[in-house]
Amino acid sequence: MISRPLPQPHWPLWLALALPSLALLAAAGQADADLDELTALSGQAAAILLVAAIASTGAARWLARPQALIRHRRALGLAAFGTSVVHLALYAAAMGALAPMLAELDAPGIWTGWAALALLVPLALTSTDAAQRRMGRGWKRLQRLAWPAAALALAHGYLVHDGQRLALLLAFTLAIFQLYRFNLGRTAR
Numbered sequence: 001m002i003s004r005p006l007p008q009p010h011w012p013l014w015l016a017l018a019l020p021s022l023a024l025l026a027a028a029g030q031a032d033a034d035l036d037e038l039t040a041l042s043g044q045a046a047a048i049l050l051v052a053a054i055a056s057t058g059a060a061r062w063l064a065r066p067q068a069l070i071r072h073r074r075a076l077g078l079a080a081f082g083t084s085v086v087h088l089a090l091y092a093a094a095m096g097a098l099a100p101m102l103a104e105l106d107a108p109g110i111w112t113g114w115a116a117l118a119l120l121v122p123l124a125l126t127s128t129d130a131a132q133r134r135m136g137r138g139w140k141r142l143q144r145l146a147w148p149a150a151a152l153a154l155a156h157g158y159l160v161h162d163g164q165r166l167a168l169l170l171a172f173t174l175a176i177f178q179l180y181r182f183n184l185g186r187t188a189r
């Protein structure tokens with residue numbers, strides 16, 4: 001069955017989801033900004049939003065009105081993408097030039113981040129109601145790119161600097177919600 005587009009979330013939610021990025025960009029504009037720290041914070045925010053977007057499908061099973069959460073899933077996914085772009089911008093600002101960025105492209109902790117972002121691009125580009133209608137069943141299949149994107153993002157977070165604790169926590173959270181979504185959720189109730 002082809003799912004019908006759900007009503008759009010209201011602007012306060014978009015604003016709330018944009019706030020971490022806006023705050024990080026404002027902090028980056030300060031003369032004494034610690035760009036490495038801001039890069040790390042934006043990466044954490046992006047990963048949390050991405051995991052929240054994927055986990056919301058499983059979490060909705062606990063709710064009496066699952067649609068209330070499901071209709072916000074797309075906003076969470078778009079916020080994850082937008083925050084990832086801000087993360088990349090802060091990383092570029094911290095590096096200061098393209099050459100050092102290209103020089104470390106083959107490091108596992110870095111290419112995994114690029115690959116995660118690359119997978120999020122088609123999802124963001126097809127996030128409109130019109131794209132969902134046009135693509136029919138293919139849209140749902142394409143949305144599954146969010147899973148390898150999350151796996152790459154968490155591997156990236158685990159490999160760079162000191163992101164291990166958050167990456168493990170998010171991987172564990174995601175595993176629980178996915179398990180519930182695909183297995184336990186079917187037999188419960």
Ligand code: HEM
Nearest residue numbers: 036040043044046047084088113114117153157161162163
């Ligand atoms: C565009 C490609 C990307 C590049 C070049 C990149 C680069 C970096 C760098 C250099 C750091 C280390 C920051 C520091 O500690 O100083 C970092 C951390 C991190 N990034 Fe990315 N990243 C990219 C994409 C992503 C994406 C798409 C996500 C998630 C959706 C993400 C999530 C994280 C996380 C969770 C951390 C660990 C933060 C911490 O706790 O220390 N990154 N990234």
